[in-house]
Amino acid sequence: MTIPIFDDALMTNPHGRYAELRGAGPVHETITPDGEAVWVITGYAEARAALADPRLSLNKANARTRGAYLSSMPPELDSHLLNMDAPDHTRLRKLVSKAFTPRRTANLRPRIEAMADELLDAAPPGPEVDLMTVLANPLPMNVICELLGIPDGSRRDFRRWTNTLLSPAPGSANDSRRAMRSMYRHLLDIIRAKREDPTDDLLTAMIQARDEDDGLTESELVSITFLILFAGYDNAVHLIGNTITALLLHPEQLSAVRVGELAIRDVIEETLRSDPPFPLSVRRFALEELTIAGTRVPVGGRVWISIISANSDEAQFPTPRRFDPMRAPSHLAFGHGIHHCLGAPLARLEAEVAVEALLRRSPELRMAAPPEDVQWWPSFHKRGLRSLPVSW
């Protein structure tokens, strides 16, 4: 029987609702908010296996039905990693990885530190501040623009366009289309300029990436740049916000971090497990009839993997709602398998630098509102805060 699960309860209380669903089983046949059939995986073992299962395709051409969830991006921006399976994915990922190296990320540390300090210095005066507005929201866009090599003069436009696309106001389909078109044209101009005048950045490195004479096409370059802007922005914003919130809700851990007894990195990993910014995987389509934990998924059936549910599965993580940075969790916040997040080292670095800068700056950091007033975005697709008022 199909039971709708994408309702207000799941949006406002994902942990409680997913715990109930896991109690009923690890796989659930249901419908998406726009009325399409979907199979949702909530158990850890099944989620980890599904994320790496080559019989589950990310290519939209393999969908049995086409819902609104499939048509959010125009076709010229579709040539990217999260729409592809092997071997197309293998070729593209190899080329992008040649440019987006761990070393390129590590080299950004001093710039990210300077950007975090600048943002905190520019905070409005007064004893209270909203850390989402002052730090968590702006830092990741600045970092991605720096990483890609988006010229200074265009960054404000990119931030505006990306925000329009990520949080469209009701009835603003035209605004979104205009933002998408402007961004697309502007990116083509930037790529053209970098072809003629190479600079030291990820876009130039992707233009130059070669593999036995093969390189990224214009449409692949633009699509991947779009993916990096989208995948790398909102998720990183909420990793910063969620990590700071976790520390504020656990003052004994905040004190341990301050005296060097607890590593910020461990707090970040437990935050990724406990409140993963990207709670529901990219949709997948069954290439053949599958049976997952006894539930049949037909050919072309759509599958969503609940990362937030898997990360709190009591079969994998005892007392999952206890925030314990010492558990070294094997969480699925960055996915698993061939689509494992390419930006994971950058996301971790940004969160670490943001927390370090904040703690340096504010020895008396406290929440300015009672914990029960913490406002999460009501969303199935993101786990993050609307605002984070603190007294500093």
Ligand code: HEM
């Ligand atoms: C906390 C921050 C982030 C989270 C939680 C996150 C999460 C994820 C997840 C779960 C996937 C796999 C999706 C799936 O298989 O369904 C993914 C893929 C990806 N992410 Fe991230 N991400 C984050 C930050 C970033 C950043 C900063 C970048 C780039 C600057 C980035 C770039 C990508 C790319 C390019 C892929 C596709 C990889 C592939 O298909 O081969 N992400 N991310």
